[in-house]
Amino acid sequence: MLDRAPSHTLEAADTAFVRLNDVSKRFVGRISSVERALARLGFDYRDQVVRAVTDVSLAIEKGKVLGLVGESGCGKSTLGRIAAGLLTPSAGSVSMGGERIDRMGTRCDTRTLLKAQMVFQDPMASLNPRQKVVDIITEAPLAHGLIRGADRLAFAAERLEEVGLAADALYRLPHQFSGGQRQRIGIARALSVSPDFLVCDEPVAALDVSIQAQIINLLMSLQERRQLTILFISHDLGVVKHLCDRIAVMYLGEIVEQADAAALFASPSHPYTQALLNEMPSVKAGRRLYQPVEGEIPSPLDPPPGCHFHPRCRAAMARCSSEAPPFFALPDGRRARCWLAEPAPSPGA
Amino acid sequence: MSDTAFIAPPRRAVRLRALAAFGAAFAESPAALAGALVFVALVLAAVFAPLIAPQNPYDLAKLSILDARLPPGSVAMSGYTHILGTDGLGRDLFSAILYGLRISLMVGALSAFVALIIGTVLGLTAAYVGGRIDSAIMRLVDLQMSFPAILIALILLAILGRGADKTMIALIAVQWAYYARTVRASALVEREREYIEAAQGLRLGHVRILMRHLLPNCIAPLLVVVTVQMAHAITLEATLSFLGVGLPETQPSLGLLIANGYQYMLGGSYWISIYPGVALLIVMVAINLMGDRLRDLFNPALKR
Numbered sequence: 001m002l003d004r005a006p007s008h009t010l011e012a013a014d015t016a017f018v019r020l021n022d023v024s025k026r027f028v029g030r031i032s033s034v035e036r037a038l039a040r041l042g043f044d045y046r047d048q049v050v051r052a053v054t055d056v057s058l059a060i061e062k063g064k065v066l067g068l069v070g071e072s073g074c075g076k077s078t079l080g081r082i083a084a085g086l087l088t089p090s091a092g093s094v095s096m097g098g099e100r101i102d103r104m105g106t107r108c109d110t111r112t113l114l115k116a117q118m119v120f121q122d123p124m125a126s127l128n129p130r131q132k133v134v135d136i137i138t139e140a141p142l143a144h145g146l147i148r149g150a151d152r153l154a155f156a157a158e159r160l161e162e163v164g165l166a167a168d169a170l171y172r173l174p175h176q177f178s179g180g181q182r183q184r185i186g187i188a189r190a191l192s193v194s195p196d197f198l199v200c201d202e203p204v205a206a207l208d209v210s211i212q213a214q215i216i217n218l219l220m221s222l223q224e225r226r227q228l229t230i231l232f233i234s235h236d237l238g239v240v241k242h243l244c245d246r247i248a249v250m251y252l253g254e255i256v257e258q259a260d261a262a263a264l265f266a267s268p269s270h271p272y273t274q275a276l277l278n279e280m281p282s283v284k285a286g287r288r289l290y291q292p293v294e295g296e297i298p299s300p301l302d303p304p305p306g307c308h309f310h311p312r313c314r315a316a317m318a319r320c321s322s323e324a325p326p327f328f329a330l331p332d333g334r335r336a337r338c339w340l341a342e343p344a345p346s347p348g349a
Numbered sequence: 350m351s352d353t354a355f356i357a358p359p360r361r362a363v364r365l366r367a368l369a370a371f372g373a374a375f376a377e378s379p380a381a382l383a384g385a386l387v388f389v390a391l392v393l394a395a396v397f398a399p400l401i402a403p404q405n406p407y408d409l410a411k412l413s414i415l416d417a418r419l420p421p422g423s424v425a426m427s428g429y430t431h432i433l434g435t436d437g438l439g440r441d442l443f444s445a446i447l448y449g450l451r452i453s454l455m456v457g458a459l460s461a462f463v464a465l466i467i468g469t470v471l472g473l474t475a476a477y478v479g480g481r482i483d484s485a486i487m488r489l490v491d492l493q494m495s496f497p498a499i500l501i502a503l504i505l506l507a508i509l510g511r512g513a514d515k516t517m518i519a520l521i522a523v524q525w526a527y528y529a530r531t532v533r534a535s536a537l538v539e540r541e542r543e544y545i546e547a548a549q550g551l552r553l554g555h556v557r558i559l560m561r562h563l564l565p566n567c568i569a570p571l572l573v574v575v576t577v578q579m580a581h582a583i584t585l586e587a588t589l590s591f592l593g594v595g596l597p598e599t600q601p602s603l604g605l606l607i608a609n610g611y612q613y614m615l616g617g618s619y620w621i622s623i624y625p626g627v628a629l630l631i632v633m634v635a636i637n638l639m640g641d642r643l644r645d646l647f648n649p650a651l652k653r
Contacts, residue, residue, distance in 0.1 A: 113552050118547065126543035128562050192551075
């Protein structure tokens with residue numbers, strides 16, 4: 001986090017530890033056999049395809065934090081679950097330390113899969129309400145033979161201490177804790193299998209603002225101590241700014257801009273990023289300059305043609321509604337998916 | 350790491366306290382408390398029937414046909430007072446009811462329990478695996494539930510013949526579907542919660558996730574179904590025995606006792622049918638009162 005050395009473009013990042021290559025995820029709502037028969041007779045029935053994530057490539061270097069921001073419904077949680085190996089992508093691959101982790105089940109080595117863990121948004125729903133904290137933390141390491149049964153208590157107490165909870169929490173149930181404490185337990189559970197890569201899916205969105213800061217600080221210190229590589233998903237740019245080395249902005253299943261955190265906040269190149277930054281409540285201005293992004297996020301069932309953002313974009317041109325822009329590389333390893341970022345002489349990239 | 354002595358497990362105390370709290374909540378309804386007390390009393394009476402009953406109704410050598418159809422309160426030739434009278438064979442009705450209760454409760458509870466296990470395993474599997482297996486199991490459930498329970502039981506018993514074991518098989522066959530459907534419904538909700546995803550992310554085995562994570566969170570609605578279905582099983586068994594296809598004559602259950610007295614009903618010997626019927630009624634009411642209270646307690650909409 002202190003280390004904000006200029007990173008190279010993502011394609012060239014050979015040192016990348018976690019890598020998502022052209023990952024797509026479609027959810028298909030299949031029609032029933034009756035509807036299929038009707039469709040054959042000419043009625044308008046077809047499978048409903050939601051393109052939650054489309055051709056996303058990301059690379060995170062070892063020990064770095066990548067922030068993934070976007071409005072709710074843009075596919076960032078789906079992408080996070082794919083990165084953590086919880087969902088199988090429809091296309092593309094996910095690798096960590098050179099080994100693929102994108103297939104659930106037996107085809108991947110369990111020890112490798114365990115190296116990618118997830119911290120969930122809702123700390124109440126993500127803890128089994130009938131499991132005591134000691135079991136929540138030690139179940140997986142015991143099941144995988146990472147610790148011995150005799151070391152169970154000491155191990156659990158150590159993990160609790162690491163996330164800032166007292167050992168007297170061991171025998172309590174999740175509902176006996178506050179939201180922040182539950183999230184600490186969720187983090188302790190993720191750490192119980194010593195992961196290298198942590199996907200944090202809006203880990204502070206469900207918490208009070210005062211608690212948010214504590215959890216963010218905890219994640220930062222853990223990241224430093226354990227040299228964790230983190231994919232941090234959030235819709236809150238303020239949180240991301242504080243924590244991340246690099247930021248990817250997602251809109252309707254696509255990454256629209258990627259840049260180092262400082263560069264992105266200094267001069268956002270994509271109109272969507274600009275809109276998101278304007279949306280950020282600012283304290284410095286003395287009053288809240290709150291300009292929400294206009295319009296609704298379109299349905300991923302039926303995305304608009306051309307650039308997905310053009311119906312809401314203030315800088316939309318005629319071209320935007322027909323042609324989807326590719327990624328244009330900008331100086332300092334920034335990339336934006338917008339015609340405005342197109343290099344002057346030759347179109348395309 | 351500092352010493353771990355200070356984190357000694359307060360395990361038993363915590364569990365007991367939770368149980369006590371649940372008991373207190375349950376007892377807030379006087380009807381449910383009364384139901385539970387009556388039920389416990391009936392179970393104890395059934396379990397200790399050989400010690401309580403003045404006569405062994407299965408021991409035909411002890412019966413005297415001369416004592417047949419004595420009205421309640423009569424004194425028999427042996428000098429014993431039959432408080433509920435005797436039946437057509439000269440059996441002491443009070444003893445017969447105690448033994449009949451024993452069989453009825455045993456058959457009801459055992460079949461409800463086995464059906465619970467079968468139904469739970471199938472329902473959990475259906476919800477967790479989904480897809481074709483889910484469809485197959487649930488169509489089987491639909492098929493089973495689309496026929497009246499008594500019809501399926503009658504057909505099965507017609508094929509299998511009479512007997513306590515065969516009656517239980519028939520009862521299990523008509524009951525498992527209710528458990529499967531209930532478990533599947535709650536498991537479908539729980540499966541979508543993030544702690545299941547977390548368990549999958551920790552690469553725990555499917556069986557472990559099913560048994561340790563999914564099942565414990567689906568148990569509450571099942572308890573309600575168990576009580577209702579146990580009452581249902583007891584009535585069904587009584588009906589089958591009454592129709593003469595359930596338990597054998599040598600082990601009269603409550604249903605069979607009612608059936609035995611039926612022929613004497615119009616002759617004025619009402620007690621032979623009525624008292625076993627009253628016993629059955631008390632069992633039903635007690636179980637249903639408990640079941641209602643459990644349903645209220647486990648209904649999240651009524652909580653707090």
